[in-house]
Amino acid sequence: MLLVAALTMAGCNATAPQAVAAPAQPTATAIAPSPSVAAESPNARQISATEAPQDAAPVLQVLAQTDRTLRMAPAELAKEIARLGEAEDASVETSLLLATALAQTRQPVDTARALGLVQRVMGNTAAAAQVLHPLARLMESRLLQQRRLEDQLERQTQQLREAQRRNDQLNERLEAVRAIERSLTTRPAPLPAAPASLPGSSPQRPAP
DSSP states (O other): OHHHHHHHHHHHHHTSOOOOOOOOOOOOOOOOOOHHHHHTSHHHHHHHHHHSOOOOHHHHHHHHHHHHHHTOOHHHHHHHHHHHHHTTTSOHHHHHHHHHHHHTTOOHHHHHHHHHHHHHHHTOOSHHHHTTHHHHHHHHHHHHHHHHHHHHHHHHHHHHHHHHHHHHHHHHHHHHHHHHHHHHHSSOOOOOOOOOOOTTSOOOOOOO
16 A cells, blocks of 8 residues: 555655646737827818818808809999999908909009909908908909909000001191102293393384
8 A cells, every 4th residue: 555655645746747837928919000090190181171161151141142243234334343342341251252343444553452352351250251362362362363464464555655646747747748758749840941131132022
């Protein structure tokens, strides 16, 4: 029995589990945020909010009234300019409508006034004006081009007047030279002088 006990103890020692190493701790792996998660960050939400399109109702209202202004007859357009001029400072939309009406007269003084109104709207930092800034920039570009064309037309008209004035002066001088020529051709030719008589000879009598 002692032998059996010794063998049993030897077998238990042989099959005893060895020291088990502590399990490795999982290493943290940095995971890049997905685009969808990045888009949900506060900064991204702030940028998207500032870049979102604003209310387009004032722009549509100005465009609708502008279309009506473009189809007005000259007499009706003059009345519209007078009406809008009285309420020029009532709203930002009124300033743009007045600028549109003034641009239709094709007069340099009205074009300059319309350009001033549009640039005043662009310099307005109020929320109601900022909505109309893109439309105001478009109108400014058109008015600047129209003003350049009007200035070019004015220079050409001035050059034409100067050329016409020089042409009139040349015509007057040419007519004066022609008058002198006519006076020379219509003057009667002088009569031929009578031959002188010899001494002691009687003067000749004209034949009957």
